[in-house]
Amino acid sequence: MPPPSHVTNITPPEAIAPIAFNGFASGALRFGSISIASHLALNRLHPIYRNLTVQFKVFIQLSAMMLGGCIFAEKRVSEYNDMVRRKNRALERSQRAWSEERELRERIDRENVEGAKAAMLSREGK
Numbered sequence: 564m565p566p567p568s569h570v571t572n573i574t575p576p577e578a579i580a581p582i583a584f585n586g587f588a589s590g591a592l593r594f595g596s597i598s599i600a601s602h603l604a605l606n607r608l609h610p611i612y613r614n615l616t617v618q619f620k621v622f623i624q625l626s627a628m629m630l631g632g633c634i635f636a637e638k639r640v641s642e643y644n645d646m647v648r649r650k651n652r653a654l655e656r657s658q659r660a661w662s663e664e665r666e667l668r669e670r671i672d673r674e675n676v677e678g679a680k681a682a683m684l685s686r687e688g689k
Contacts, residue, residue, distance in 0.1 A: 576643070576644075582640060583636045586632075586635040586636040586637070586638060587633070590631035590632040590635025590638075591632035591635075593631055593635070594630060595627065597631075598623070598627035599624065
């Protein structure tokens with residue numbers, strides 16, 4: 564089990580609904596086309612399937628489309644969330660690197676100023 568998160572902003576991104584809808588539509592189309600093809604094949608070859616009621620056949624087709632839609636919507640949403648997390652981590656690493664570089668530059672500048680002062684004092688002491 565992962566450690567508890569210290570993230571306080573848990574609101575979903577604003578663009579999540581269109582992404583979920585696109586994933587749902589894609590999955591419903593894919594699974595729907597497969598279920599239609601299997602319906603045509605079973606209707607031609609299998610006598611038990613042929614004797615099912617129209618309502619049950621429609622229920623089977625809609626169930627396949629809903630399953631595919633839910634699977635692909637979840638997949639697209641989790642991919643989007645992973646992308647947002649990667650982007651945020653990269654921004655945090657970049658900010659950390661810039662702050663470390665800024666601190667290093669300031670320390671080097673201080674050391675250079677202190678070194679110059681020490682050199683001037685040693686020249687004056689001679």
